[in-house]
Amino acid sequence: MKLLFRTALASLIPIAAANALGLGDSTLDTTCESYCESQYGYGFADGRTAGIEVGFGQGVAACVADPLAYGVTLASCIPAATYGETEPNDSLITADPLTLGVAFWGQNYSNADQDWYYTQSTAANQNLTLSFAVPDWIEGANLADGTPGIWNVSVRDAAGNVFANFNTDVVGALSSNPNAATYTVTLGLVGTYYVLVQPADKATPNQFAYSITAFLQDSSLDNEQPVAGFYDSEIEPNNVPSASNPLATGVAMYGLINLTFSSVVTDPDDDTATVWGQGENDWYVYYTDGNELVTLTFCAREGCANGDWNVQVYDKPTATAWESLTGAGALTTSLTPLLSFNTDTAADKSITYSLGLKDPGYYFMKVNHKRLFTAPCNEYRYVTDSGVFGDACTCDSDIASGRSSTGNACYIPTDSCSDSASSLLCRKVTEDCTFGSDPGCLFNTSSPPGCVTTKPDADAEEELCSTYVTQARCACSSYGGVVEVPENDTSSPYNFTWYGTKLPTNTIDTDAYEDYLNRPSPY
Known part of the structure; x- marks a missing residue:
């Protein structure tokens, strides 16, 4: 009923307006303007209120969903x-x-x-x-x-x-x-x-x-994190192949050569000197199914401090032979490693090597220091002609007494060389000396022929015999003491990563190469 009434009223408004205009009445204009203004004010207020209610809620929701887009930072909250x-x-x-x-x-x-x-x-x-x-x-x-x-x-x-x-x-x-x-x-x-x-x-x-x-x-990430370390570290003792630490491909391995100073060797640059066979070996082992290209990166994960390492890779038979020879105290110079290199991290902090492993099986890697340190001596003793040590002696160089030293051994002028009971390992050095005063000084009675050992008269024809000095070998009988490590020769941790790529060692062994050979050629 209300709807019919409003429709009817609306249809009457234009007619009433036309009639009013025909009679010369202009009050409708004023009335409509007043009405519209009042209704506009009501409508604007109502719309603003409704807009705030809707817009504020939507704005809050949008800000919560993406606060950064609205300039809201976490710190400000x-x-x-x-x-x-x-x-x-x-x-x-x-x-x-x-x-x-x-x-x-x-x-x-x-x-x-x-x-x-x-x-x-x-x-x-x-x-x-x-x-x-x-x-x-x-x-x-x-x-x-x-x-x-x-x-x-x-x-x-x-x-x-x-x-x-x-x-x-x-x-x-x-x-x-x-x-x-x-x-x-x-x-x-x-x-x-x-x-x-x-x-x-x-x-x-x-x-x-x-x-x-x-x-x-909480996040939407649903993967399962494995329980594993960031890298591996050697476990001592791993000084022989049978005690090798296993290598996981792609995982960095950290190690350190311990300075053991347990034995001395001849200096390769000076065969009269003795040096420490410094450090102990670190051995690692890797298994391959064969036909694999291995990449070895040394000091790549983390730059090594200054150091000088010798790295060698062996197959299992050679590694076994190495352990047998060293266990028997024999040299291993007859063994040939598959890969051998020295790495000097003072100049080159990291370096990469590649090695092909043709046959399946275990392969062994040995790391040790390349450098050697001069071996300090705790005690010197005379050496007998049978190679055993005798009485104590000293080996400091003394030019005035005719004593000379090289490395950890020297020869000392002494009268004891003439004592058969001492059985010292001696040598004769031709040089001028005063018999009866200088130790080890003796006459050479055959030089010159007819010479005499006492000073002849001024008118005599005889000549005084020439002299020589008998020197006994004095050598280090026990090593130890404080080692002065040369600059940049400090022992420092090393790290390397062994990558088993599973790639063939040679393209010629792949199906791709066989396919290439079977392609038709226009020639």
């Missing part, structure tokens, strides 16, 4: 810190627990100070987001510019392995304020993770206050 670190928190054990979503203030009171914190993930593959900030009251604070300082923040597991590492002057993946930086890392396994904050530059003072906030969120 975090309440100011109300408590902070408790010193000492300089290790994994004394780390402070982080309450999720709550800012925690801290300060590195010295360049050596480390601030450790920890949090615990509750599900696999959770995202850990860290917000690092400095106070607003620090004038000109801008972390991207390194103002007021640069901190290093790292995320680690319970073994100290670094999962994420960043400096605060590097802008993270999430938008930040000038005085804040935000970073995110995915934690594959469930457990405790540690956050370490320390000055990035240990030489530059950085004692400004900071705050750090941690957030944990």
